[in-house]
Every structure is written in structure tokens, then in C-alpha cells.
Amino acid sequence: MWEASGSSSTSAKNLGVVLLNNDSVSSAISFPAEALSTLLERRLTDACHYPEDRDSVCLDAALEHFAAGGRRVRALICFHAGRCLGLDESDASLAATVCELLHNASLIQDDLLDRTAMRRGVKSVWARYGDTVAVCTGDLLLSAAYGTLAQFSSTALIGEALRLVHRRTSEVIHGQAAECLEKDEQEDTVAFYEQQAIGKSASLLSLALELPILLSGRPEFLATAHAAASHFAVAYQIADDLKDYEQDTEEGSPNLVLLLQRREGMSLEEARKQAIELAAARLSAAQAQAACLPNHCAATLLQYANRLHQSMTCDSRNSAAHAGD
Numbered sequence: 001m002w003e004a005s006g007s008s009s010t011s012a013k014n015l016g017v018v019l020l021n022n023d024s025v026s027s028a029i030s031f032p033a034e035a036l037s038t039l040l041e042r043r044l045t046d047a048c049h050y051p052e053d054r055d056s057v058c059l060d061a062a063l064e065h066f067a068a069g070g071r072r073v074r075a076l077i078c079f080h081a082g083r084c085l086g087l088d089e090s091d092a093s094l095a096a097t098v099c100e101l102l103h104n105a106s107l108i109q110d111d112l113l114d115r116t117a118m119r120r121g122v123k124s125v126w127a128r129y130g131d132t133v134a135v136c137t138g139d140l141l142l143s144a145a146y147g148t149l150a151q152f153s154s155t156a157l158i159g160e161a162l163r164l165v166h167r168r169t170s171e172v173i174h175g176q177a178a179e180c181l182e183k184d185e186q187e188d189t190v191a192f193y194e195q196q197a198i199g200k201s202a203s204l205l206s207l208a209l210e211l212p213i214l215l216s217g218r219p220e221f222l223a224t225a226h227a228a229a230s231h232f233a234v235a236y237q238i239a240d241d242l243k244d245y246e247q248d249t250e251e252g253s254p255n256l257v258l259l260l261q262r263r264e265g266m267s268l269e270e271a272r273k274q275a276i277e278l279a280a281a282r283l284s285a286a287q288a289q290a291a292c293l294p295n296h297c298a299a300t301l302l303q304y305a306n307r308l309h310q311s312m313t314c315d316s317r318n319s320a321a322h323a324g325d
Contacts, residue, residue: 082212105141175199202233231286238279
């Protein structure tokens, strides 16, 4: 995810995004960051050791993968939402661990399918250990996620939680399978691009809000949480495309800016501007939906949305400046 790089109320208005007051977001987040990081890393490690501490190349691979770092975005969104909704620290951290295990399982298998040799500055699991271990390590993390679900204190809700996790996990699987289709089997439209972005990214972002909402006994807000995450996921993918334009051009990877140039005959400057406007509209929709969720439980998602918006605002100003050179 892009880092925030300043803000501009004028640019925000031009892009049609209403920025959330950072003080109001910060006041809603009350957990110590370092303590939470330690708790989550311990949860991830413990989940993979179950049921016994036997030597395993898959366990080694999983622990090395976690040790390489990561932003733990989904875990942070989930933990904060759970605490805002009244879950105790144990249940909130368990929910966050489920989301992070599923996300990392998808990363390991994405790297394998895409033949991506590096992840977070070190060799990816398949590049370090081979294809078979990568598949098995991804399976281990998936299994660990379901094992973690069984530890929730509210046993009456575990069945519903399992169904929700299965639904979102299956969406990720179908989305990844669709992305692996040959290019001539894919539609070359913005609508299809957005559908693919939702299928690839929205499900586990959505789960980070949906799981604590379900476990806190507020199922009526599940649809709103999913809508907020879906809009954010599209904006996030567009931001990645803007950042990775040159790399995607070289590799022939899907990219909205390239699609707009190819499909609409736009110049690079026009395509980048259109992409930023599409992302801004999605961020605005995500913010509107997130604001409807109870107890400020989407405050962390809103914070990430603000950072993403500010990064694209900066990118837009830089592009305009270069165009005038």
C-alpha cells in the first residue's frame, strides 16, 4: 500500500473524496501498536504449530514467510473492528489471525502461480523450497485458519463464522483461477477489470470487517461491510497499477492505465488521470459505506483509504507538473 505523503483539501475536492478527520480516526484507535504486533506474530506462529511441535519443512517455510514481515493490514483492520464492537482482546486477535493466515496462504500460492521469485525482499516459498512445499505450506496456513476459528469463545457463532470464511476463501480461489485464464479469454473492459479486482482482493479485506461484525452479533451490517471493502479493493488495485505501470508494461501484466490506453486510445497522461478519478470515486463510495458501520469499527479501513487518497493526490500533482515541463 502506498504511503501517505501530505494532504491537500483543494486536491481532495477536485478528486471528489471527502477526507476523514485524522484526529477522529486516531482517537478511535486505542491499542498499543507494538503490543499488538507482538500478539499477532505469536498468534500466527502458534497457529501453525498445532497439533504438536514436530519438525516440518512446511512449518519452517511458513515461519520464514512470516518473519519476512508484511503490513498486516487485514489483521489490523480486523482487530480494531473487533475491539470497537466489544470483542475481548483474545477473540479480536483470533479473528485477526484468521484473516492474516488466509491472506498469507493466498500470497504463497499467488507467488507460485505467477512464478514470483521474491516476496518482501527474500525468496518466495516456492523459490526457496520448491513447488510442492509451497502448495503444502499454503494448505497448512488454510488449515491453521480453520483451526483458529475453533478457539472463539462464542461457540454458538462458530458455525456461521465457518460458513463466512469458506465463502470468502472460495471467492479468492475463483478469482485467482479467473486471473490465470489466457488473455484472449478475458474481457478487455473496465467493468471486467473492476470485477477481477473485487474477486482478487475484496474478499479477504471484507472478511476483516465481516468476521468481527458477525462475532459481535450484528449480521445486519455484513452487506455494508462487504460493499465498503469492495470499493476500497478496486481503488487499491488501481493505485498499484499507477505505481507499477512501467513494470506491468514490461511484463505484460494487467493494468488499468494500459487498458485505458489500449481500449480508449488515451495518452498516458489522460489514462493516468482517468484511473485516478475512477479510484477516487471508489474511495468516496468506500468511505460512505464504512461510515454507516457501528461503533467506528471501520476507522482503520478509513485511515488506509485516506493514505491511499493522499498518495494518488500527490501522484496527480506530480504528473501535472511533469506534463508542464
